[in-house]
Structure formats: C-alpha cells, structure tokens
Amino acid sequence: MLGRARLPRPTAGSRSWIAGRNCSPPSDRSRCPVAARGGRIVLRVSIWRSRQALFLLVRRDLSQKYRKLRLGYLWAILEPLGMSVTMWFVFEILLGGRDMGQQPYYLFLTVAILPWWWFTSGISSSTRAFVGFSRTLPVSVLPTQFSVVRVLITRTFDFLFSLPLIVFAMLVTWTFPGINIGFFLLAFLIQLVLMYGLSLLVASWSFLVPDFARIVRIILRAAFYLSPVLYSLALIPDEARSAAALNPLAGILTLYRVGWWPEEHVAMTGYAISFGVALFFLIAGIVTFRRLEHRILKEA
Template identity: 30%
Template sequence: MKTLREIYDYREMIYMLVRRDLRGKYKGSVLGFAWTFINPLLQLAVYTMVFSVVMRSGIDKYYIFLFVALIPWLAMANSVNGGATCIIGQQNLVTKIHFPRQVLPITTVTTQFVNMLLCMVVVLLVCLFSVGLNLAVLWYLIPVILVEYALAMGIAFLVSGLTVYFRDLEHILGIFVMAWQFLSPVMYSVDMVPENLRGLFNLNPMTSVITAYRQILYYKTAPDLTTMATALGMGVLFLVVGWFAFRKLERRFAEEM
C-alpha cells in the first residue's frame, strides 16, 4: 500500500518519462512523430503482401483481419522486450537516485500503450473505410485494452526484475517473443488450430486478448464472455505475480548492477 502511494507521488516522473520517450524517439528525424504511424503501416504492408499475394490465406479482407491484431500484438511484444532492459538500461538512475523502481517498467509499458492508442486511431479509420464500424460494440475495446495493459505490466515487472540477475534473459526473450507471435492467433485465426491442441492453445493469455480485439473490430460483434473472463483472469494473475516478484527482486538492484 505504501508502495502504491509512493508510485502515485511519482506520477509526474512517469508522465515526464513517457513524454520524453514518445517525443524523444523520433526527434531529429525528418518525419518525426509521423513514424509512430508509418512504422505499423509499413509492417502491415509487408505482412499483407506475403499473406494476400504469396501465401494466400483465403481470409476475406485479410489486411484488416491482420491489422486489428497486429497493433495490439506489437504493443505487447515491445512491452516485453523493452521491459527486459528497462532497469539495466537505466543504471545511472537505479544506482544513484531513490525513486520507486516500479516507475521504470510502468513507464516502458505505458509508452507502448500510448503508442498503441495513437495507432488505434489509424486502425479505426482504416476499418471505417473498409469494413465499417459497429459503434454498439466499440466500447468493449476499453476493457480489452485495460486487460492487455495489466497483462503486459505483469510480464514487464517480472522480466525487468529478473534480467538484472540473469542478463541473458534479454536475449532469450527476443526469441521467445518471436515464437510467441507465431503461437498467438495474430496472422491466423484460432479456428485454424487443430482441435486437439486448442486447449493448450488457450493457455496462451494473448489468445483470448487478440480474439477479443478481432471480434470487436473485424467481426463487429461483442466478444464472448468466456474470452473476456479468461483474458481478465490472466491479466490479473500476471499482474499480481509480477508485482510481488518485483518487490522481492528490487531490493538488491543497486548492488547487482
């Protein structure tokens, strides 16, 4: 409770660091902040070319099918990869200044999610002109995003703390995140997974999150209750585990770096 209070006192630091990360990232480049939007659009172009032209998937309006899942996925992937390095990359701060260490993973994840929200505007625009939007179910995006945020935060707490003690986690995570992308229904739908593996597949927390996004934006229906409940449960579980693990790991950060 005391820690929460302290983090709240440092909200200005989180705000300033998120702002710095978002604005500082593209400072000096010609297109500047526009890269925030160009980057995912270019990725979308590449995937669409591969899966609509070369390896035809047979899914209608595949680029929308992919886009609505890709943007949330990238937020998660970047949170995990960024989370791994957010403590060890700020050695000067951690070894020299007192502040709640939770600020660093919170900043990393929040930056990614602010980024995602901005991209979501593009997603909604693309959807509007392509498949249309169902305003009645659109509000479901809010709980889904919050659940994904909690999930990403929990994982970031866990990996940021562990990486201080085991440095190769950073490299392992690079591979892990790639594998995770292919094991999540980002480029395909859950229906394509063989029946007998589906139970196992549903253990992946991102399965239900991405399915929910797709149901809202691509199929324009309300996400079903089981999907939402599973996603929520996973999100809360990871957040709690991550939080307490971080509390334990955090005590010797300054010495281990």
C-alpha cells in the first residue's frame, strides 16, 4: 500500500534539498524534496502524513520481537518484574530493610523501575536506529527521523504493557494511590519529551561514530545509580540536591511516585528544572539531527 501511494511532483517553487533546512514549498508544508542517489528526487513526507505506515511498522516490530518466544508479550512484564524483585530482595531482605525509600518498598521500587526500564531500553535501542536502515535511508519517502520515532514508540508500548506490574504490586502490598495520581501522566509526558530529544541525539552520533554507542551504555549504567530509582530523593544531602536536580530523571521519577507518597513532593523549582533540562535535550536533539542529517544520508 505504501509503495503505491501517489505523491505530488515537486513544483517549480520547491527549493532543492539542503541538509537540515526546511525546504517545503509555501503551499505545502507536509513534505520536503530530498536529493537522492542517481539524480532522482524523493519527497520525504512528514511524520504525521506517514503515521499509518509508522504504526504498521511498530506493530510488526512488536510482533517479530515476541513471536518466537513461548511467553510472548509476557516478557514485557517478566524482565522488569525480575529486576524489581531482585532489587527488593537485596535491599529489603539481605541488607536488613534499610531505610532506602518509602514503604512498602517493593511498590516504591516498582513505580520507578518501570519508567527507568523504558528509558534505558529506549535510549539503548536508539543507538541502532539508523544502522539497520542505512541502505534505505537515502531513497526512502519517509522522514529520516522516522526510524528514531519507530524505536521510541515500540519501547513506549513495551512500557505500557508492563504497567500491570504496578497493579500487581499494589495488590500485594495493599497500597493504593490518592488524588495525586494525575502526576503520573505528567511524568510520562515529560519523559517522552526527554527521550525523543535524547534519541535523536544518540541515534545521530552513534551512526557517525560507532564508539559513541558504547559511551552511551556506560552513561546509562552510571545514571541508574545517580537517579532516585533505588532510593528516595529526600535521602540526598541538601548540599547535593541542587546538583541532583540537574538530572531530569530525578524530578520525573519523583512525579511518578507522589501519587502514592505525597511526602515525596519536592519544591516546584525542582520540577521546573527537570522539565527545563528535558526541553533542552529536545532542542539539542532536534538541532543536532538537522545538522548531521546530510552526513547521515551521505554515509548511509
């Protein structure tokens, strides 16, 4: 179906493609002509125009990912479940129930581990977003960033599939959220903005500099301990809390938790900093991608 889609030919008012520039004719902002190999011109339709193809490919990715596994989509739950149970056993049982966070600690862990799992799997997968489609990038009618959006949406569905784990943890601990549960959705949206910006940044540099993907893995491992996944943000000393606020995940993970533990709330300044840093990475990712897009297509 996608191959038979009829696209208008570029008009005389359409400017030639230049890396990173918006070259759509004033009468039609939904597509941009892009120079392709062999002298042909390919029209890159916008993400919105290609949304049907996007969701079809995301559906196929999810199907292929779990099709050969006997437990199928259950692995979207079992992997973070195994991680949360392991962390709970280590810090609550082996270490004698030290005061790492709010009680019940298992629910406290689960509420933060699921967003963290989404974050780390999404950013890690973004390092390979352009690599698997390098041959088709220069001649595809789809936007170059299509691969990044595709990976991000696939990982987002994995996260949504794992949310029943929180329900399970609530039933096991018999602890339920209050009126602040609405902050959960706000945290989700801020994290989505952050991940899109970082994914564009990471995907662009990882394609051009293969070693960059390994650097990303090291940073993600360090970020796990620097983010309040295992512990409460309130346990960070006051003199270090300002520096910790620069980590956008600090405010995001706290927002996820305040629905169950209102005392986890921090000053609005902390949330504003987290959102500001997320917005910074969004802009940085978009700008970096636009500047490197020509090199990506050239080396593909």
